[in-house]
Amino acid sequence: MDELPIGRRVAYWRGRRKMSQQVFADRLGKSKSWVDKVERGVRRLDKFSVVYEIADVLQVDVQLLLGKDVERRPETQNCIDQVEVEEIRAALERYDQMSAFFQAVPHSPPLVEMRKAVSHAWLTYQHAKYGVLARMLPKLLRDAQAADSAYATGTEAKDAAHLLGQVYQIASSALRKVGEHELSWLAADRSIAVSQRAGDQLLAGLASYRVGSALLALGRVRPALEVNVNIANRLAPSFDRPQGQGERLSVYGMLLLNGAMAAARIGDSATVRDLLCGADQASKELGGDFNHYWTSFGPTNVQLHRCATAVELGDGRTAVEAHEKLDIVGFNAMLPERRAHHFLDIARGYTQIGNIDKASEMLLEGDRLAPSEIRCRPLAHEVLSDVLRRTRGTPPAPIAELAEQMGVGV
Incomplete structure (x- = not known):
C-alpha cells in the first residue's frame, strides 16, 4: 500500500x-x-x-x-501497532493449504517445536505481552499452516490441525484486545473448521467461545449468546460421573461465562443469573482454579465474571461489592491478563457509582500489573477518558502521566 x-x-x-x-x-x-x-x-x-x-x-x-515505515514503539509500551496488524492479516490471508492439495509442501517445522512455540504464545498472551505476541504471530501462523498442510494425510494430521486451531485462537484473542474485531472473528471462525478436523470437541468448543467473543465485540450480541449457550449445552458434563472431567468442565464453564456476558449486554439479568449459576456449579465440581485448555477457569474466574456482568448491566454497586468479597489468594494466583482485565472492569464499575478516585486507582493497579491490558485496549482508553472528564480540577499526577503515555487528552 x-x-x-x-x-x-x-x-x-x-x-x-x-x-x-x-x-x-x-x-x-x-x-x-x-x-x-x-x-x-x-x-x-x-x-x-x-x-x-x-x-x-x-x-x-x-x-x-505518509507511506513511510512506522517507527516501532519501545518494548515497554508492548502494544500491537498497525504494521503488526497488517502482518497478521497477511498471514491469515494465505491459502497454502490449497496449494498443498496440488503439490507437496516444501518445508514444515517439526511438531515438537510447534508445540513448544504454541505453548509459549499462550503464556505470552496470558501475561499480556501483546507486542511480543504480535511480533511472533505472523511466523507462528505461517509455520502452523505449513505443518497442517505437510501432515494433512499422515498419522500426525490431527496433532497438526490441533496446533493450527490453537494458533488461530491465540490470534483471535489478541486481535480482539486491540479492537480488530472483524479480523478476530475471521481467525476464530478458521479455528472452528480446523478444530473439527483435529477431532477435539473441547478445542472446537473453545473456538466457538472465541467466535462468541468476537461477535460480542462486533455488537452481534444475540448470535454471541446463542453460539455460547448452544455449544455449552452440547458439552455439558454429567455431574454424577467419576472425576476426570476437568478439561470439559473448564471449557463448558467458560462458554457459560461468555454467554452471561452477552446476556448482560442486552440487559437480560435472569439469563445472566442462570448462566452464572451453571458456571458456578461447574467450578465447584472442578474443585479449584485451573488453566485447562488455557481457560483459567474456576471459582475465582466465576467471581470475576459476576463483577463483569454487573458492570455490563450498569449495576456498578453490585460489581464493587462482589469485587470487595473476592478471594484474594485465588485472585493473586491468576495470570496477569485476567487480573488486569478485572481491574479495568472494576474501574468501569466505580465510574458508574461516581467514585472517580477508586476508578483511577483500579486503572493504575491494572497498569502496574499488566501495562498492555490498560494501555493497548480501546476500552481502557474510553474508561480513562471518562475518568479525566469527571475529575474535578487537575488530575492526580499518576493518572495524568498514564493519560500522557496512552495519548489520552487531559
Missing part, C-alpha cells in the same frame, strides 16, 4: 474503521465534499497539521498515511 497516493490511503483506513465519508468529515470538522476530493486526489493534503488530525481520527500512525 506504500505506493498509493495519500488520499487512497486515507480512504483505505476510513473503510477499515467503518466510517462513512460523512461521519469522517464530521469528526474532522470538514465537509463531505472535502473528504471526497481528498480521497480522489483532487485536493492535496499539504498541511502536516491536517494530516496529523486525520491520523488521530483514524487512529493510525501518521507514518502509515
Whole structure:
C-alpha cells in the first residue's frame, strides 16, 4: 500500500474503521465534499497539521498515511501497532493449504517445536505481552499452516490441525484486545473448521467461545449468546460421573461465562443469573482454579465474571461489592491478563457509582500489573477518558502521566 497516493490511503483506513465519508468529515470538522476530493486526489493534503488530525481520527500512525515505515514503539509500551496488524492479516490471508492439495509442501517445522512455540504464545498472551505476541504471530501462523498442510494425510494430521486451531485462537484473542474485531472473528471462525478436523470437541468448543467473543465485540450480541449457550449445552458434563472431567468442565464453564456476558449486554439479568449459576456449579465440581485448555477457569474466574456482568448491566454497586468479597489468594494466583482485565472492569464499575478516585486507582493497579491490558485496549482508553472528564480540577499526577503515555487528552 506504500505506493498509493495519500488520499487512497486515507480512504483505505476510513473503510477499515467503518466510517462513512460523512461521519469522517464530521469528526474532522470538514465537509463531505472535502473528504471526497481528498480521497480522489483532487485536493492535496499539504498541511502536516491536517494530516496529523486525520491520523488521530483514524487512529493510525501518521507514518502509515505518509507511506513511510512506522517507527516501532519501545518494548515497554508492548502494544500491537498497525504494521503488526497488517502482518497478521497477511498471514491469515494465505491459502497454502490449497496449494498443498496440488503439490507437496516444501518445508514444515517439526511438531515438537510447534508445540513448544504454541505453548509459549499462550503464556505470552496470558501475561499480556501483546507486542511480543504480535511480533511472533505472523511466523507462528505461517509455520502452523505449513505443518497442517505437510501432515494433512499422515498419522500426525490431527496433532497438526490441533496446533493450527490453537494458533488461530491465540490470534483471535489478541486481535480482539486491540479492537480488530472483524479480523478476530475471521481467525476464530478458521479455528472452528480446523478444530473439527483435529477431532477435539473441547478445542472446537473453545473456538466457538472465541467466535462468541468476537461477535460480542462486533455488537452481534444475540448470535454471541446463542453460539455460547448452544455449544455449552452440547458439552455439558454429567455431574454424577467419576472425576476426570476437568478439561470439559473448564471449557463448558467458560462458554457459560461468555454467554452471561452477552446476556448482560442486552440487559437480560435472569439469563445472566442462570448462566452464572451453571458456571458456578461447574467450578465447584472442578474443585479449584485451573488453566485447562488455557481457560483459567474456576471459582475465582466465576467471581470475576459476576463483577463483569454487573458492570455490563450498569449495576456498578453490585460489581464493587462482589469485587470487595473476592478471594484474594485465588485472585493473586491468576495470570496477569485476567487480573488486569478485572481491574479495568472494576474501574468501569466505580465510574458508574461516581467514585472517580477508586476508578483511577483500579486503572493504575491494572497498569502496574499488566501495562498492555490498560494501555493497548480501546476500552481502557474510553474508561480513562471518562475518568479525566469527571475529575474535578487537575488530575492526580499518576493518572495524568498514564493519560500522557496512552495519548489520552487531559
